[in-house]
Amino acid sequence: MTGTRKTGEFCWINMLTPQPAEAREFFGNLLGWTYAEIPGLGHSVKAGGRDIGGLFDLNAPNTPKGIPPCIGVMVKVDSADATCEKVTSLGGKVKSAFDIMDNLRMAVCFDPNGANFDVWERKKAHGTDVDSTQPGAPSWFETLTTDVKRAAKFYSELFGWTAEATPSFALNYTTFKLGAAPVAGMLQITPRMGKMQPYWRTYFTVRDADATAREAVELGAKINMSMKDVPGAGRFCGITSPQGVTFCVIQYTH
Numbered sequence: 001m002t003g004t005r006k007t008g009e010f011c012w013i014n015m016l017t018p019q020p021a022e023a024r025e026f027f028g029n030l031l032g033w034t035y036a037e038i039p040g041l042g043h044s045v046k047a048g049g050r051d052i053g054g055l056f057d058l059n060a061p062n063t064p065k066g067i068p069p070c071i072g073v074m075v076k077v078d079s080a081d082a083t084c085e086k087v088t089s090l091g092g093k094v095k096s097a098f099d100i101m102d103n104l105r106m107a108v109c110f111d112p113n114g115a116n117f118d119v120w121e122r123k124k125a126h127g128t129d130v131d132s133t134q135p136g137a138p139s140w141f142e143t144l145t146t147d148v149k150r151a152a153k154f155y156s157e158l159f160g161w162t163a164e165a166t167p168s169f170a171l172n173y174t175t176f177k178l179g180a181a182p183v184a185g186m187l188q189i190t191p192r193m194g195k196m197q198p199y200w201r202t203y204f205t206v207r208d209a210d211a212t213a214r215e216a217v218e219l220g221a222k223i224n225m226s227m228k229d230v231p232g233a234g235r236f237c238g239i240t241s242p243q244g245v246t247f248c249v250i251q252y253t254h
Helices: 020-031 080-089 148-159 209-218
Strands: 010-017 034-038 042-047 050-057 070-077 098-100 104-110 116-122 138-145 162-168 171-178 181-188 199-205 222-230 234-240 246-252
Touching: 010 020, 010 116, 010 138, 020 034, 020 042, 020 050, 020 209, 070 080, 070 199, 070 246, 080 104, 080 116, 080 148, 116 199, 138 148, 138 246, 148 162, 148 171, 148 181, 209 222, 209 234, 209 246
Parallel strands: 010 050, 070 116, 138 181, 199 246
Antiparallel strands: 010 070, 034 042, 042 050, 098 104, 104 116, 138 199, 162 171, 171 181, 222 234, 234 246
16 A cells, blocks of 8 residues: 555554653664654654654553553544544444644544544644555554454444455454455454454564564564464564564565
C-alpha cells in the first residue's frame, strides 16, 4: 500500500509503553524507526522517513489507567461523530470524539467483542502515506476475536469491508477487503492461544524475518509466536518487546 490512506483503511498506529525511552531505542535498532519529539506528549514515529504513528508513555497523567502496553490502530473515516453513532448502533462502545488541535478529530472505539480501535477524521493531518513494503512500515492488521461472525458483521457494516473466509494453518482465517484490496485479517481466539482479550495486532515489514527475530531476542525481546510461512504471502513471527508490547514482523514473498 502506498500514498495517503483512503476512508476505511488503517492510517496510523499509537504505541503505549511504560518505558518510552527504552522502547524508542529497541524499535529504532530492530525496525529502523526514527523519532521527533511532540513537546509534552511523546514522540512521532517514522519509518523510511515517513510518519507512521506516535509513541507515548503509558504512565503519563493523561493516559487512562488500566491499559496494558500496546500498539493501537486507527482507521480513516469521513466523520468521527457519525462513526461513533454507527459503532453504538452496531453493538460496539465509544468514547466521545475529540479534536487533536486542528490536525484531526478522533474517537476511541470498541467492537462488540471488546477489541479497541480508533477512528481518524482528517483535518490538516492526513495520516501515514508510507510505502508499506518498506522496512519498519506497518503493513498488515489483524484482529483476534472471540466471535468471528459477530466481528465480521460489525466491521463490514461499519467500514464497508467485505469478509472472506480462507483456510490458513488449518484455521479459518478471514480476510477483510475494501473493494478488491485486502485491508485486514481476523482470527478466532482458541483455547490453545490461552486467555486473552480481543484486540488488533500490527505486522511490520522486514527484509529477513528470521534475522529480525534473532536480533529481537538479542535485544531482550521474547518470541511469542514461532516463525510461520504463509504460502504465496510471506514468513512471519510474533514478538513481545522488552517493554511488553506485542507485534508481528513479516517478510513478504513479493
